[in-house]
Amino acid sequence: MTGTLHAPLRVEFDYTRSLGPVLSRFMTGLRDRTIVGARASDGRVIVPPVEYDPLTHQPPTEFVEVGPGGTVSTWSWVSEPVPDQPLEKPFAFALVLLDGADTPMLHAVEVAEPSAMHTGMRVTARWVEEPAGHIRDIACFVPEDDASVVESGGFEARKLAPQPPEKDPVSGIVTPVRLDYTYAASPEESRFLRGLEEGRLLAQRCPKCHKVYIPPRGACPVDGVPTTDEIELPDKGIVTTFCIVNVPFLGQRITPPYVSAYVLLDGADIAFLHLILGADADEVRMGMRVEAVWRPREEWSTTIENIDHFRPTGEPDADYETFKAHL
């Protein structure tokens, strides 16, 4: 088998952010199905409001309601939408100058074809059913002709009370972030993982300092040269250092307390993290001899999990002097 090993990888988290007074005002407005801008020191109404005046750098104090209608000042056609954009089918991103605003805001416009878009066209906000205080409360903009409610002309910005709405202001936003990758192992890692599939532990020796690395790395971190000499290591070694896990966490597979340890295989110069079973947590010690307990052969694949855990061999402990350089 050639080439590097690849696997899908998803990085996922909720981007959770608190809001200052200005963005809280904007998000609270969205929750209440209104779009709020702020007047800058030069008189312009900025939408969405920025937290500090672009000229004086002072927080804005005057807020006005704008939109929900406006005109497109520029647009681009998204022929191949990416996940989590406002629309799943092709759509336009546009800078929309809302009625009463002096700066345009970015959002999506839903039309069927790029030919239905033009600069200067009238659009209006389409709200989601249950606004929560987030920019996505506006599902997208739609051509005003298509909107169920059409704003009449002659719009004037409505000045709002200086204080934010008393009622339950929005104090934070949560944006789910999901990123998909094809993660590739390095050529050395790929050889190591393929070795594991055959029950072999493949390490590499630095041609310069002769240190043995497992898993092998692209380069010797001491010398910066590729580690080219491959050697196979036994599945026995020692515990160099360890910790007793007492704290439960999401996705934990073993009931605490259990021991996570750095295992230094015989002949290796770098230890790797694995699980120690077969001894009570308080019996595990530095220098303890351990051996790999492999899963049944039919379960093996290109993963370190082929080794279920390490267990004590009962041999005499290694002398501290023999492994102190590996701590």
Added chain:
Amino acid sequence: MRDVAVVGFAQRQMREMEGSPTCVELLVPIFAELFESTGWTKSDVDFWCSGSSDYLAGRSFSFVSAVDAIGALPPVVESHVEMDAAWAMYEAWVKISMGEADTALVYGFGKSSAGQLRRTLALQLDPYVLGPLWPDTVSIAALQARLGLEQGQWDEKEMASVVARSRASGADNPYAVVAGETSVDELLAEQMYADPLRKHDCAPVSDGAAAVVLAAEDRATETVARPAWITGIEHRADGQSLGLRDLTRSPSTAGAAAALGGSGGVNGVDTAELYAPFSHQELILRRELGLSDSVSVNPSGGVLCGNPMFAAGLVRVGEAANRVMAGTSDRALAHATSGPALQQNLLCLLEGRS
């Protein structure tokens, strides 16, 4: 302040790299090439500085793994910016200028192909009102392109001319991932991708790494015959609110150019390597920089021929410096950009001394 020069440059670019996003397998041969060309060893490098992105790699601390390529024992003095490595070079330039180091090796790397680049880059946007809409980089650039087109600031033919010239120049660049002769008519006959942009208006998604060697005064002159002296280096940023910017202009580029030192700043440069990931952005940059038609723009082909993220800005510096070191340029300008629609811009003036 001491004089600092670029004395070495090496790069790798490809459409898709097989290996891991730490790019160690690209960096090891790049460093070896630089040790060969400078005659240095690891111990000659006082300071290491890199630019890369964990979001691009899809893993945390990818730059720490990349340090393996250095061989960091005994410990080295090392730093990292989560930006294009041109900004890492700025950090190294400051360090050497101030006498904290005599030499530096600056490197950048990125495996853009690991994820969906145009989507990943939405994470560089304001996280409150822009990021949650996932506006991809191509769409944002297209908004900018249309503004200029409809205001008559540039036209489709000018954009296609940028592409045609870049691809023709790229034919001589062994690292170009897209290159070759084409014509404006052929390009304009292609269909729209992100109307008003066609695919060729957008830099290709590419992987790669690059490194530049910097040295102060005597260290520079004893390393190469004709160092590329950094006689000016400036960077500026425009605001993060897209609606507050005039997207057809680049005040940060103009501001950096106005502040640039050297003998006359941008005036009189014979070569310019500009980081314009979209064809119309080169037109914006040329105007803001006031480059005359006699200036050789992007003789390497520029990023329309290959755009390894987080390295491509440093590649511009290296390409410009290479021409000065080779004696084919006396004054070359390198430009790097970061952020949406040319939000942040760095200029670096490189000069040869006879």
